Amino acid sequence: MGKLQTRSHKFSVVSRVRCSSREQSMVVRLYRAIWTQPLFVKTPIGVITFIDIVVIVIVFVCAAWIWGKLLVPQFIAIDAAKPKKGIPKWALKWDKTSDMLGRALPFTIAVLFIPVARGSPILRLIDVPFEQAVKYHRWIGYLTVLLVFVHGATYGVYAGAIHKIELLIEWPYSGCNNLAGTISCVAAIIMGFTSIPYVRSRHFNTFFTMHHLYLIFFAFYVFHVDWNHVGQSMGPVILFFIDRFLRMVQSRRQVTGVSARILPSGLVELKIPRQPGFKYNTLSFLYLNIPGISRLQWHPFSTSSSPLDDDNEVSVHIKPLGDWTTVLHNNIAAKSVNDAKLSTTGCPFALKLQAEGPYGHETNYFLRYRNLILVAGGAGVTPYLAMIHDLLKRHQLQQEGLPTNVQLIWCVRRRSELATLQTIIPSHIYPGYGYQQSTGFALNIQAYVTGEAATGGQDEVPMIEMSRTKIIRNLGTIDSPQKGVISNHKGISTINSYQNLWMIALILASMTGFVLVSALFYNYVTAPKLQPKGQKYNMAMETLLHFVSLFVGIVICGGSVIFFWISTESSSRTASESSAGYGPESKIADLEGNEESTLLDSCIVTEGSRPQFQELFNEFAEKHEGEEVGVLVCGPESLQESVAAACRSRNFASLMKTPFHYHSVSFDL
Secondary structure, rough: OOOHHHHHHHHHHHHHHHHHHHHHHHHHHHHHHHOEEEOOOOOOOOEEEHHHHHHHHHHHHHHHHHHHHHHHHHHHHHHOOOOEEEEEHHHHHHHHHHHHHHHHHHHHHHHHHHHOOOOOOHHHHHHHOHHHHHHHHHHHHHHEEEEEHHHHHHHEEEHHHHHOOHHOOOOOOOOOOOOHHHHHHHHHHHHHHOHHHHHHHHHHHHHHHHHHHHHHHHHHHHHHOOOHHHHHHHHHHHHHHHHHHHHHHOOOEEEOOOOEEOOOOOOOOEEEEEEOOOOOOOOOOEEEOOOOOOOOOEEEEEEOOOOOOOOOOOEEEEOOOOOHHHHHHHHHHHHHHOOHHHHHHOOOOOOOOEEEEEOOOOOOOOHHHOEEEEEEHHHHHHHHHHHHHHHHHHHHHHOOOOOEEEEEEEOOOHHHHHHHHHOOOOHHOOOOOHHHHHHHOOOEEEEEEEOOOOOOOOOOOOOOOOOHHHHHHHHHOOOOOOOOOOOOOOOOOOOOOOOOOHHHHHHHHHHHHHHHHHHHHHHHHOOOOOOOOOOOOHHHHHHHHHHHHHHHHHHHHHHHHHHHHHHHHHHHHHHHHOOOOOOOOOOOOOOOOOOOOHHHHHHEEEEOOOOHHHHHHHHHHHHHOOOOOEEEOOOOOOHHHHHHHHHHHHOOOOOOOOOOEEOOOOOOO
């Protein structure tokens, strides 16, 4: 009897645990659905998820509430007061409308700067990657430009109504500096116009150049309204400038020891050394600059290597599409063809490549899904190469809770592009791959050739390679006779936002310096007790002193922390220099004379048609009924819309029975 009671007790405990687990699972699913459920697909601002709606509503409601709270009492006071001579009440209302709009702007400006800081601690805390935050920055930017324009236009109407249009360009000793406001308004309108999708996509260099007017816009806006009106919203702005200063320091390092090759698919593969302690995630991306091509252009590229690799390298794959990438491709091809001249001409990028980053998700969020569908268009397969490489490595290490069913759907225009799949030999990474019964990992690859079909095989181009050893010898940086051992190479700096303790020290030092210097200026220069009786300190000069305080706090105090940070990194590099080496030239397939199976060998190719995502998703859901599915898409906007529409349709039809969680991996400035 006692044994029976014990078994019954155990059964009830297990039942409660299972019920609790199911309830917890439903809560987790609902939480994830908030972030990943597409609601609107074909909109002027792209795919909109539930969390996007929440962000938009919160920002708009807060901005409207601040404006309304300030404006309504002003209108009541105007209606209750006697009319002023020569100034009608409607003109006074236009004036107050403009004034209160200006007072509501600090909120939108503060929110505007949060998503644009690439290494923002706020974004990292809530795990919103920079590529997704850019979307919010764009939307809030449009709202800010609209408010600035309405603010200036309504004040212009007021100035015209009282026949004092010269008010728009006045700069008094104290009070509102309207000339500064006019300059700030013009800068905002120029930035807003050059940021619309039509101009940004067709004239990116114009957009990029004009966007630097944000310095003019912000500086003259503060001169216009006085620092005291925006000081309470300066937190995000200061974090942005700290991030910008840190990026400037990191990007000044010249990375050497870079190897490059042009793959048969036409992609350019760069292998970039990284310093000991450099951390990144599987879906991270880097900003790269090659001064030999352009000193001003920085381009983002997804990493295609796994952070679990121990070769001290980061790989990126680049498709020659625009002017910058085409020049890079042609330079590599020219230097490789003219190999005999390499000793005299050198490599155009090996000595002068500069990098910023890494940026991206704080965690490898795709690991939370047991089932994954990866959808790529063209070069959008690059981040998935890193994911597949990483998953194979994790399964080889026998980690728990990993995705076990992965389906890659890849759309390409030409069959030759499929040669990119030859860069990964699964058995080199995971010797047991291919036997799902023993490994528990299934990878299915479906490719759709939507353009020209192959005639008589794959139309591949010969691989062109510039090895690291050859480049380094020409730069005179190999001091050891051992093959592949580098003694003086410089990898990507660890001076980045992923170093949490250093970032905390940098922010605290910058904030403390700013507050202390501002307090010194106030106590000894701008305090009312120090001014002549009945006078105030010049508002423009007071604002200028605050900018000086900001500069001292970030550059001097924060720069001191970065100086010690760099010293620590240099010591770490020196300590590991004796053991710094590169084993095989590449752990990825060399593509020539290879007889082992690559990912291409297991790829199912369909020519002349596009994938029917609804059908493919239904088939996948039938195989994995009741389980969550992570859907990642990387490619053009039309592909993202098609995948988002299929996810939405599937989720609404099945009432989230087998939820498809939509994630965009695409990056669009």
